[in-house]
Structure formats: C-alpha cells, structure tokens
Amino acid sequence: MSDPARIRVVPKSQLQEESNDLYVARQKLHVRSIKGVFANWRWALVWLTQILYYGLPWLTWNDRQAFLFHLTERKFYIFGWVFWPQDVFYLAILLIISAYALFFFTAIAGRLWCGYACPQTVYTEIFMWIEEKIEGDHTKRRKLEAAPMDARKFGLRAAKYSVWTLFSLWTGFTLVAYFTPVDELLQSARTFGFGPWEIFWILFYAGFTYLFAGVLREQVCKYMCPYARFQSVMFDPDTLVVTYDEERGEPRGSRRKGVEPRSIGLGSCIDCNICVQVCPTGIDIRQGLQYECIGCGACIDGCDEVMDKMGYPRGLIRYSTDNAVRQRWGRKEIVMHVLRPRTLIYGGILVLIMMGTIWSLATRSDLRVDVIRDRATLAREVSGGLIENVYQLRIMNMQEVSRPVVVRVSGLDGIRLDGPQQFEIKPATTESLTVQVQVPPEAATPGSHEIYFDVGVPGDPGVTVREHTTFLLPR
Structure with missing residues (x-):
C-alpha cells in the first residue's frame, strides 16, 4: 500500500487552475479593416477566384455546360476538351504541377497561397466583410459582443447569420453544379427535388463553409491546416516573408507626431498595436516570424499607414528575408538571393512539366482505338478457303460532332476486311464495332502473326490511329 504520508490532497479549485494552464482559451478576434497595397491585392484575388468559381458553371460551350465533371456520363468537359476516365494521367500531372508550384512559390515568398488565394482566407475575408457591413467596425463589434442580448443585438446577429447561411448554401449549390448540369440543378431547386447525393454535398459544403469562415476562422490556419506545420521545411534565410525591422523599430514607445525617434532614445515603432489589430490570426509580428503568420501583408499596410501619419519612412514592417534584414541588403541583393x-x-522543373502538358494536350488525338480479339472463335475457315479472325474495335470519338471513320488492316499478304470499312461514330461516345479479318491460308506459316488496324477520318490524314494485334493461322 502507498504511504499515507506521501499522498497530497489538491483542492479542486487549484486542480482546475493547473489544468487550465495547459491550453489557452480562444478569444474571438475582431479584426480591424485596413486599406493599402496588399489589402487591394487580397481583394483582387478574392474577386478573381470567386468570379471564376461562381461563374464557370454558367458558361456554355457547344450547347452544353462549358465546365462540367459529368460523373453520370463519366466525361469531364473543360471548354473544347472532353476528358474520359482513361485520361486520369492528366489529373496526376495536374497534382504534380500543383506540388511543384507550391514548392516554388513557398521557397520564393513564403505563404503566398495562404495569404491571398487559399479558400479559407478568401471566404474568411468575405464573411468578415458581411459582418462589418451589418454589425459595424471592429470597435462596434467588440462592444456588441460584450453587450447583453437585447432586441437590437438579436436582430443584428440574426441578419448576419442569415446572410452567412444563404451565402454558404449558394457556395454549396455552386460546387454541385460542377458535377451535375446547372440546368438540372435549377429545375430541382424549383421543386426541391434534389437527389440524395446532391442535397448531401450542398449541405455538407455549405456547412463547412459556414463553420470554417464564420466560426473557426483563424483556428483553421493555426491548428487544423497542416501547411502551417511543415512550411518551415520549405523556408530558408533567403525566403521572402513578412518581417519586422527590430533594429529600426526598437525600443518602441509613444511620442508626438514629427519627433525624430533617435532624438528621444526610441525607435520608429510607436507601439500603437495596429499591426496586431489588423492581423487575421491575431499574432504580433514584432515577436518574429511565427507559424501562425499567413503572409497576407495586412500588418504592412497598417504599419505603413502609421508611418505616413508620423512622417517616418515606410518599411518598418515589410516583405524581406532574414538575411536581408540582418545584413541590411538593398533590393538588388535581395533579388539575387531570392533567385537562388x-x-x-x-x-x-515546373516550366518543363507545364510545357510538356501543353504539348500533350495540343497534339492529343481526337480518336482512340482499342482492339479486342473475339476469344469465342479464335480462327475459322470461311467460304473461298480463307482464314477468318473476328475482332471488336472500341472507337472513342473525342469530338462533339459525328465523324466518319475508315478502318483498314495490314500486316499480311492478301489480308482484307469482310464487310463495310467506313462507319459513323456519334459525338463524344465510344462505339464497339465487330469486324472480320480474312487472310489466304498460304499468306503465312501457321501460328500467331502481328497485324495492324489503321483507323482514320476521311480527308484528314492528321487524324489516324494505328493499333496492333495478332492474327492466328491454324495448323
């Protein structure tokens, strides 16, 4: 048994206090809006990405939706291109390009994706804009948060949550419109006759849009996004990041406008905390680079605005590199080390892969042919003493117009097709054709011999597909 003298009784209040030290309770951020160069860039990316996202499903091409991943038909329409399940190779290439682009831009300028184009950043900006328009600026929102619930607070919150909900539902509807034709979705919306998977994905994506952009916000970037954790692997001292010039800014302190900082023993930082107030993740960049920093540049805009008012040079907080700040490099030295x-x-590597992909798409054949031997009848003798093999041709027309194709066969003396040689292939379909190939018995020795099917479009010699198979001559 344990020695009673060694047992220490801990009061419940003390136990709770000690356990609370293990984590920090979240304090809701009321981010101050800011104007400036980088804020304009963020909103430009918001407009660009959302015009593309919400607009693409409504574009038409060849009397159908221009951008559609039609899972039922197992076809992906991207403007004039039609991709089939056999084109999964291009999906792999797209993922490789995305990975190298992430490595490239992160090595150059840190978390550019996070700060300007990540859906979490984009939708958080939109939700905060809606919140500001309904509840007011950051000071009004903070007061409203602390105020007791009354009719005014209830009305403002109800209006905000309603707009958030409608926006989220429209976002979910748009996502599904990439996989189900938007005309069908609109018809279903009029009668609320969505299919089970459609209603699931609309509500699922709408719910997570609302949760991530309206409720969790910076918590997603700080605790849920894996990129924040492994970004340091891709950073080095020559990576452009948001930096605070400690040598110029310290020691900080308040002073009157126009006072020369060093004359009163202070740095350029007036300790206004605007860089903290505008930060979407609530960090203080003056404490150095932190994994929570998404590199959005909001603190740069806020600090530059203060520097302008104080009559000081801009750039106390700026995009720079660790080496450049420590060694006081100029722009030329920074560029030389960024392009390392x-x-x-x-x-x-990124350029080579993209050029190869573009070349592959530009030279992509409009026809695809698969040759399948009829295994029920390997070889048989027909009238005239000819030896016949039967094949099935699966011809894929990758254009959205009907096309005539001519089938020819070669490889053995006297080889010919028995029956029609020209066929009409419907637009954007795969058709199976059964053809009989006949050969004189004296054309070759008994056994297996390689032959070739040439499938082409009459009058267009550039569109011809050659596939090889074997012809069996019995003993």
Missing part, C-alpha cells in the same frame, strides 16, 4: 539555385531548379 533552389528556386531556379523548382521553376525550371
């Missing part, structure tokens, strides 16, 4: 072997290799 690591980034040049990433960029070179």
Whole structure:
C-alpha cells in the first residue's frame, strides 16, 4: 500500500487552475479593416477566384455546360476538351504541377497561397466583410459582443447569420453544379427535388463553409491546416516573408507626431498595436516570424499607414528575408538571393512539366482505338478457303460532332476486311464495332502473326490511329 504520508490532497479549485494552464482559451478576434497595397491585392484575388468559381458553371460551350465533371456520363468537359476516365494521367500531372508550384512559390515568398488565394482566407475575408457591413467596425463589434442580448443585438446577429447561411448554401449549390448540369440543378431547386447525393454535398459544403469562415476562422490556419506545420521545411534565410525591422523599430514607445525617434532614445515603432489589430490570426509580428503568420501583408499596410501619419519612412514592417534584414541588403541583393539555385531548379522543373502538358494536350488525338480479339472463335475457315479472325474495335470519338471513320488492316499478304470499312461514330461516345479479318491460308506459316488496324477520318490524314494485334493461322 502507498504511504499515507506521501499522498497530497489538491483542492479542486487549484486542480482546475493547473489544468487550465495547459491550453489557452480562444478569444474571438475582431479584426480591424485596413486599406493599402496588399489589402487591394487580397481583394483582387478574392474577386478573381470567386468570379471564376461562381461563374464557370454558367458558361456554355457547344450547347452544353462549358465546365462540367459529368460523373453520370463519366466525361469531364473543360471548354473544347472532353476528358474520359482513361485520361486520369492528366489529373496526376495536374497534382504534380500543383506540388511543384507550391514548392516554388513557398521557397520564393513564403505563404503566398495562404495569404491571398487559399479558400479559407478568401471566404474568411468575405464573411468578415458581411459582418462589418451589418454589425459595424471592429470597435462596434467588440462592444456588441460584450453587450447583453437585447432586441437590437438579436436582430443584428440574426441578419448576419442569415446572410452567412444563404451565402454558404449558394457556395454549396455552386460546387454541385460542377458535377451535375446547372440546368438540372435549377429545375430541382424549383421543386426541391434534389437527389440524395446532391442535397448531401450542398449541405455538407455549405456547412463547412459556414463553420470554417464564420466560426473557426483563424483556428483553421493555426491548428487544423497542416501547411502551417511543415512550411518551415520549405523556408530558408533567403525566403521572402513578412518581417519586422527590430533594429529600426526598437525600443518602441509613444511620442508626438514629427519627433525624430533617435532624438528621444526610441525607435520608429510607436507601439500603437495596429499591426496586431489588423492581423487575421491575431499574432504580433514584432515577436518574429511565427507559424501562425499567413503572409497576407495586412500588418504592412497598417504599419505603413502609421508611418505616413508620423512622417517616418515606410518599411518598418515589410516583405524581406532574414538575411536581408540582418545584413541590411538593398533590393538588388535581395533579388539575387531570392533567385537562388533552389528556386531556379523548382521553376525550371515546373516550366518543363507545364510545357510538356501543353504539348500533350495540343497534339492529343481526337480518336482512340482499342482492339479486342473475339476469344469465342479464335480462327475459322470461311467460304473461298480463307482464314477468318473476328475482332471488336472500341472507337472513342473525342469530338462533339459525328465523324466518319475508315478502318483498314495490314500486316499480311492478301489480308482484307469482310464487310463495310467506313462507319459513323456519334459525338463524344465510344462505339464497339465487330469486324472480320480474312487472310489466304498460304499468306503465312501457321501460328500467331502481328497485324495492324489503321483507323482514320476521311480527308484528314492528321487524324489516324494505328493499333496492333495478332492474327492466328491454324495448323
């Protein structure tokens, strides 16, 4: 048994206090809106990404939806291109390009994706804009948060949550419109006759849009996003990041406008905390680079605005590199070190892969042919003493117009097709054709011999597909 003298009784209040030290309770951020160069860039990316996202399903091409991943038909329409399940190769290439682009841009300028184009950032900006328009600026929102519930607070919150909900539902509807034709979705919306998977994905995506952009916000970037954890692997001292010039800014302190900082023993930072108030993740960049920083540049805009009012040079907080800040490099030295072997290799590989992909798409054949031997009848003798093999041709027309195709066969003396040689293939379909190939018995020795099917479009010699198979001559 344990020695009673060694047992220490801990009061419940003390136990709770000690356990609370293990984590920090979340304090809701009321981010101050800011104007400036980087704020304009963020909103430009918001407009660009959302015009593309919400607009693409409504574009038409060849009397059908221009951008549609039609799962029922197992076809992906991207403007004039039609992709089939056999084209999964291009999906792999797209993922490789995305990975190298992430490595390239992160090595050059840190979390550019997070700060300007990530859906979490984009939708959080939109939700905060809606919140500001309904509840007011950051000071009014903070007061409203602390105020007791009354009719005014209830009305403002109800209006905000309603707009958030409608926006989220429209976002979910748009997502499904990429996989189900938007005309069908609109018809279903009029009667609320969505299919089970359609209603699931509309509500699922709408719910997570509302949760991530309206409720969790910076918590997603700080605790849920894996990129924040492994970004340091791709950073080095020559990566452009948001930096605070500690040598110029410290020691900080308040002073009157126009006072020369060093004359009163202070740095340029007036300790106004605007850089903290505008930060979407609530960090203080003056404490150095932190994994929570998404590199959005909001603190740069806020600090530059203060520097302008104080009559000080801009750039106390700026995009720079660790080496540049420590060694006081100019712009030329920064550019030379940003374009270092690591980034040049990433960029070179990225360009080569993209050029190869573009070439592959540009030279992509409009026809595909698969030859399948009829295994029920390997070889048989027909009238005239000819030996016949039967094949099934699966011809894929990758254009959205009907096309005539001519089938020819070669490889053995006297080889010919028995029956029609020209067929009409419907637009954007795969058709199976059964053809009989006949050969004189004296054309070759008994056994297996390689032959070729040439499938082409009459009058267009550039569209011809050759596939090989075997012809069996019995003993």
